[in-house]
Amino acid sequence: MPIRILLADDHQMVRQGLKALLEQEGFKVVGEAADGHQATRLAQELLPDVAILDLAMPLMNGIGAAKAISQISPQTKVVVLTMHTEAQYVLEALRAGIRGYVLKSRAAGELVQAIREVSRGSTFLSSDISDTVVDAYLNKVDVPSDTLSPRELQVLQLVAEGKTTKEVASLLNISVKTAESHRTRIMEKLDIHETASLVRYAIRRGLVQP
Amino acid sequence: MPIRILLADDHQMVRQGLKALLEQEGFKVVGEAADGHQATRLAQELLPDVAILDLAMPLMNGIGAAKAISQISPQTKVVVLTMHTEAQYVLEALRAGIRGYVLKSRAAGELVQAIREVSRGSTFLSSDISDTVVDAYLNKVDVPSDTLSPRELQVLQLVAEGKTTKEVASLLNISVKTAESHRTRIMEKLDIHETASLVRYAIRRGLVQP
DNA sequence: GGAATTTTAAGGGTTTTACCGGATTGACCC
DNA sequence: GGGTCAATCCGGTAAAACCCTTAAAATTCC
Numbered sequence: 202m203p204i205r206i207l208l209a210d211d212h213q214m215v216r217q218g219l220k221a222l223l224e225q226e227g228f229k230v231v232g233e234a235a236d237g238h239q240a241t242r243l244a245q246e247l248l249p250d251v252a253i254l255d256l257a258m259p260l261m262n263g264i265g266a267a268k269a270i271s272q273i274s275p276q277t278k279v280v281v282l283t284m285h286t287e288a289q290y291v292l293e294a295l296r297a298g299i300r301g302y303v304l305k306s307r308a309a310g311e312l313v314q315a316i317r318e319v320s321r322g323s324t325f326l327s328s329d330i331s332d333t334v335v336d337a338y339l340n341k342v343d344v345p346s347d348t349l350s351p352r353e354l355q356v357l358q359l360v361a362e363g364k365t366t367k368e369v370a371s372l373l374n375i376s377v378k379t380a381e382s383h384r385t386r387i388m389e390k391l392d393i394h395e396t397a398s399l400v401r402y403a404i405r406r407g408l409v410q411p
Numbered sequence: 412m413p414i415r416i417l418l419a420d421d422h423q424m425v426r427q428g429l430k431a432l433l434e435q436e437g438f439k440v441v442g443e444a445a446d447g448h449q450a451t452r453l454a455q456e457l458l459p460d461v462a463i464l465d466l467a468m469p470l471m472n473g474i475g476a477a478k479a480i481s482q483i484s485p486q487t488k489v490v491v492l493t494m495h496t497e498a499q500y501v502l503e504a505l506r507a508g509i510r511g512y513v514l515k516s517r518a519a520g521e522l523v524q525a526i527r528e529v530s531r532g533s534t535f536l537s538s539d540i541s542d543t544v545v546d547a548y549l550n551k552v553d554v555p556s557d558t559l560s561p562r563e564l565q566v567l568q569l570v571a572e573g574k575t576t577k578e579v580a581s582l583l584n585i586s587v588k589t590a591e592s593h594r595t596r597i598m599e600k601l602d603i604h605e606t607a608s609l610v611r612y613a614i615r616r617g618l619v620q621p
Numbered sequence: 622g623g624a625a626t627t628t629t630a631a632g633g634g635t636t637t638t639a640c641c642g643g644a645t646t647g648a649c650c651c
Numbered sequence: 652g653g654g655t656c657a658a659t660c661c662g663g664t665a666a667a668a669c670c671c672t673t674a675a676a677a678t679t680c681c
Contacts, residue, residue, distance in 0.1 A: 212494060212515035214522060218428020221435065235516075284422060305422035306445075312424060350627060363607035365667065379629050385670075386627095396668075397573035400610040404621040411614040411621060560657055575637065589659050595640075596657095606638080606668095 203229040204320050207249040209240035209266065210282070211258045219253070219282075222309045228316060237261025241269040248274050250320050253312070254299075256283040256290060257410050259362060260372065264297045265355060271298040278319040282312065288333045290407050291326075295334070301325040348390055354408065356383040360396065361403030413439040414530050417459040419450035419476065420492070421468045429463070429492075432519045438526060447471025451479040458484050460530050463522070464509075466493040466500060474507045481508040488529040492522065498602035501540055511535040558600060564618065566593040570606065571613030 206228050210216045213235065220230045232247050234240035236258045244252055252270055256263035267279045280301035281294045291302055301315035304327045315325035326334065349357065359369045370380040393399055403409050416438050420426045423445065430440045442457050444450035446468045454462055462480055466473035477489045490511035491504045504512055511525035514537045525535035559567065569579045580590040603609055613619050 213517060214492075214513075214515045214519050215425050215428060217519045218425060218430075218432050220428075221431040222428050225431065282424075303424075305424045307423060309424050309427045352628065361607055361611075363605040365605075367667080375628085376630060378631055381669085382630075383628080384668085388669085394669085395573040395575070396606045397571055397610045400607045401571075401573075401614070401619070401621050404611070404614060409611070411611045562658065577637080585658085586660060588661055591638080592659075592661095594638085598639085604639080 203227055204251060204316060205229050205231045205247070205249045206316065207232045207234065207240065207243055207247060207252040207277070209234040209237070209253065209258065209263070210255040211235050219309075219312070223313070223316075226313050228313075235259075237263065237266035237269070240266045241273070244270040244274045244277055249277055251316050252277050252279045253282050253316075254279060256281055256285060256294070256407070260359065261355060262358060262408055264293055265351065265358075267294065267297040267299050268351065280312070280315050280319055280325070285407065286329055286333065287407075291330055291333050293407070302330050303327050304330070349387060353383055353387050353390075356380060357387055357399065357403050358408040360384060361400045361409040413437055414461060414526060415439050415441045415457070415459045416526065417442045417444065417450065417453055417457060417462040417487070419444040419447070419463065419468065419473070420465040421445050429519075429522070433523070433526075436523050438523075445469075447473065447476035447479075450476045451483070454480040454487055455483045459487055461488050461490060461526050463490045463492050463526075466491055466495060466504070474503055477504065477507040477509050490522070490525050490529055490535070496539055499600075501536075512540050513537050514540070559597060563593055563597050563600075566590060567597050567609065567613050568618040570594060571610045571619045 206223060208216050208219060208223075208230050210219070216233050220233070223230055231249055232243040234243050238260050240252065240254060241261070254263040254266050258266070261269075263281055263283070267281070270277055270279055278300045279298065280303060281299050282303050282305060283290065284305045286304065294302055300319040301324060303312050303315045303325070307327055311327055318325040355373065356369055359372060364372065366380045366384060367377055370377045373380065388394060388399065391399075391402060393402060400409075404411050416433060418426050418429060418433075418440050420429070426443050430443070433440055441459055442453040444453050448470050450462065450464060450468075451471070464473040464476050468476070471479075473491055473493070477491065480487055480489055488510045489508065490513060491509050492513050492515060493500065494515045496514065501512055510529040511534060513522050513525045513535070517537055521537055528535040565583065566579055569582060574582065576590045576594060577587055580587045583590065598604060598609065601609075601612060603612060614621050
């Protein structure tokens with residue numbers, strides 16, 4: 202029985218390409234998602250063996266999706282697929298329970314290898330990445346752990362993407378006032394007082410792309 | 412004889428995926444490049460029928476590469492493949508002599524269609540993109556990448572730093588209404604409609620640090 | 622089981638943005 | 652000397668952002 206895969210990346214064309222490559226290798230891509238929400242929903246529905254998540258996705262990023270998926274489908278192993286090599290991203294991803302971290306700049310073979318490793322219970326990190334992790338561990342690089350709650354991170358991402366409070370509310374199925382509350386608390390916690398600074402913060406945290 | 416293609420994208424994995432898709436369609440990918448320089452060199456050497464260029468590449472971006480390739484291999488038709496829908500990218504690309512503009516967020520079929528169109532001398536733009544172009548043409552918004560005036564750049568920077576319009580006005584010794592006018596004009600030129608996107612743009616342009 | 626935190630929600634207020642107009646001045650170009 | 656454009660200024664309106672306070676569920680934590 203082939204390994205069943207959920208593929209999430211916000212660019213359909215990239216997804217199609219990866220799908221073609223993975224199916225050549227005998228994997229079965231059972232679902233595709235363009236954002237973190239969709240990925241989470243599909244993971245719940247399909248219970249795939251492996252979920253491949255891009256980090257930079259709209260609505261909910263890969264980290265958020267990884268956390269959600271680990272909750273609702275614990276048997277699904279998550280592999281992050283990204284362009285980012287920075288320690289901050291890697292460590293955050295590891296804390297979110299991912300089992301593999303693969304760079305888009307590498308050959309597709311690395312992704313294939315990662316899928317095989319994680320689906321038999323092991324882990325896989327692109328080589329530069331393992332260095333980063335060891336380094337961070339040795340130097341006890343304490344990643345600025347976000348005092349922001351998951352929900353707050355979610356709201357922050359949407360705000361930084363340029364969504365209005367009203368849009369945030371409807372995307373998260375909460376009232377406008379609640380969305381406002383989150384926004385207010387975020388600003389309070391971060392001691393930030395304008396959208397612009399909020400956006401820059403979100404970019405530094407890797408929640409959105411510049 | 413199959414259409415000969417040069418494929419440039421800084422992520423090897425994405426290239427491999429696209430290559431697989433294109434070869435399924437009967438195209439021949441004769442070369443791959445990870446940056447604009449390499450793409451230019453390979454275009455000179457291989458004289459491909461079509462060059463597919465990502466916009467965001469290190470060393471030399473897609474626009475630079477498109478210009479260079481048009482010079483050294485005029486018979487090569489250039490197709491830009493990117494995630495950016497903003498008017499300024501599109502118009503800059505068109506001025507650089509590209510024949511196709513395809514969004515990564517679309518189905519691979521659009522790329523295939525684009526390749527077919529440009530290689531028989533026509534052009535291809537993803538549908539949203541054609542709207543942008545028509546719009547720009549109708550409004551004579553002749554927007555080169557940096558058509559922001561010095562003053563506008565100044566205002567943009569301050570806004571991206573988190574200054575309110577009132578603060579911008581007092582810092583520049585102009586009236587609030589004037590500062591507002593500048594802001595409005597900037598958004599118009601860039602086809603941007605929220606502060607958040609403005610901030611991200613300013614960061615991409617290097618006007619402010621994240 | 623109780624405390625703490627998170628998430629949800631609301632009322633009522635001020636300030637700022639976004640978008641719609643229009644108008645004047647000066648510089649530069651052909 | 653007329654055209655174009657940058658920079659300045661102004662008025663109005665509707666929407667959104669921002670600020671403060673309060674508070675009930677739901678959670679997670681100890």
